[in-house]
Amino acid sequence: MKHTFAVAALLALAFFGCAAGPACAANRQVLPGARFDALAAPVSKAVHLNGDATLVQSYRIADQVVPAGHVTLVVQTAIVTPSFVNVPVEIDLDGKFLRQIFVGYRVQHYVQTAVATHDLVPGAVLTAADLTMARMVFTGQRANGTVVLVGRRVTSAVRAGTAVTIEGTQVNQIVKAGNTVTLIVDNDGVRVAADVVARTSGGLGDEVSVYNPQTNKTLSGTVVGPDRVELNLSGETQ
Numbered sequence: 001m002k003h004t005f006a007v008a009a010l011l012a013l014a015f016f017g018c019a020a021g022p023a024c025a026a027n028r029q030v031l032p033g034a035r036f037d038a039l040a041a042p043v044s045k046a047v048h049l050n051g052d053a054t055l056v057q058s059y060r061i062a063d064q065v066v067p068a069g070h071v072t073l074v075v076q077t078a079i080v081t082p083s084f085v086n087v088p089v090e091i092d093l094d095g096k097f098l099r100q101i102f103v104g105y106r107v108q109h110y111v112q113t114a115v116a117t118h119d120l121v122p123g124a125v126l127t128a129a130d131l132t133m134a135r136m137v138f139t140g141q142r143a144n145g146t147v148v149l150v151g152r153r154v155t156s157a158v159r160a161g162t163a164v165t166i167e168g169t170q171v172n173q174i175v176k177a178g179n180t181v182t183l184i185v186d187n188d189g190v191r192v193a194a195d196v197v198a199r200t201s202g203g204l205g206d207e208v209s210v211y212n213p214q215t216n217k218t219l220s221g222t223v224v225g226p227d228r229v230e231l232n233l234s235g236e237t238q
Contacts, residue, residue, distance in 0.1 A: 033061035040087035040103035055105040113143035120158040171203035174226040187233040
């Protein structure tokens with residue numbers, strides 16, 4: 001039995017290098033992962049980033065188990081790409097290279113974009129009071145200001161402080177194809193109104209096509225309000 005146990009111990013030593021127990025612990029030492037994080041931090045902060053950006057550590061370094069001896073940690077020059085920064089930390093044991101640990105960071109970009117000032121329900125038509133500009137994490141979506149959103153309709157619920165994107169809204173069609181609308185023609189200050197039929201739909205500021213059944217003519221004008229289209233002829237050649 002003793003012989004079998006001895007053989008098993010030798011096999012474990014051969015495969016794993018050191019069996020569990022006080023003798024094994026005396027032959028190794030643990031380098032806390034936080035030590036590597038702390039050494040890399042000043043180097044990462046010195047990296048120049050383009051635009052409004054910051055570095056976010058990708059992962060925490062695990063504790064490193066190394067053989068007993070005199071350990072020296074050497075911080076190397078950061079390796080910089082547009083998306084990531086890696087700071088190499090070399091582990092030297094008794095003056096000889098043992099291994100290299102990389103402390104990784106990802107480049108986090110920020111943009112100024114429109115966000116909701118309060119919770120918005122689906123279908124809400126945006127006003128200036130519903131929107132404000134804020135610094136947000138860039139997620140790949142196009143940033144936009146507040147002016148281009150006013151008058152548009154949100155397609156889903158939006159939480160306060162959340163970005164409001166063009167893609168998350170649609171034109172609030174206050175003129176709809178087939179409906180009777182009022183066409184206001186402005187010609188050098190002379191304004192004439194007539195009932196016409198909208199051929200195309202549009203929101204505030206959009207150009208739409210309208211048909212006048214009285215004159216049998218099709219014209220185009222700018223949507224200026226609900227069921228109201230304006231055609232400005234001032235300055236045009238008659």
